Amino acid sequence: MSEAQSHERFDKAVRELRDAGRALWLAGLGAVAEVEEESRVVLDQWIDRMAEKGRSVDERQRKALDELGERTGSTVREMKKLFEDTVEYESKTLLKRLGLMTREDVQVLATRIDTLAAKVDELVARHELPAAEVFEAAPPAAPKAPARRPRQRKS
Numbered sequence: 001m002s003e004a005q006s007h008e009r010f011d012k013a014v015r016e017l018r019d020a021g022r023a024l025w026l027a028g029l030g031a032v033a034e035v036e037e038e039s040r041v042v043l044d045q046w047i048d049r050m051a052e053k054g055r056s057v058d059e060r061q062r063k064a065l066d067e068l069g070e071r072t073g074s075t076v077r078e079m080k081k082l083f084e085d086t087v088e089y090e091s092k093t094l095l096k097r098l099g100l101m102t103r104e105d106v107q108v109l110a111t112r113i114d115t116l117a118a119k120v121d122e123l124v125a126r127h128e129l130p131a132a133e134v135f136e137a138a139p140p141a142a143p144k145a146p147a148r149r150p151r152q153r154k155s
Contacts, residue, residue, distance in 0.1 A: 092102050101109070 095102050
């Protein structure tokens with residue numbers, strides 16, 4: 001074998017080796033691409049499954065939280081009403097002990113005053129005489145009887 005033939009065989013072997021190496025390199029890249037593609041599909045499927053499970057957990061938690069919020073709100077409203085009633089009762093008790101009027105006492109008194117004012121207005125309207133008649137027909141003053149104190153009503 002001649003040197004030219006050896007050189008040619010060597011070049012051929014190098015080309016074949018290079019082509020085989022390149023094929024191996026490309027096969028490795030293809031395997032990586034395949035794994036990456038499969039892992040994306042698997043990862044996407046896994047994420048979808050986890051998201052679906054998460055939705056049901058989220059719905060249960062939201063429902064439980066809403067129920068807790070409603071119960072808490074109801075309890076707070078009940079406590080507020082109890083507090084208001086207690087303060088009102090204790091205030092009334094204290095005012096009565098001190099001999100002072102309560103809001104209800106003032107309202108009853110105001111109603112009585114309004115009723116009395118209406119009756120007085122009616123009486124004045126019924127017995128009202130023109131001013132000229134009062135001065136013209138005024139009888140001589142008679143001795144007055146001692147004035148009596150009006151009776152006080154008990155409430």
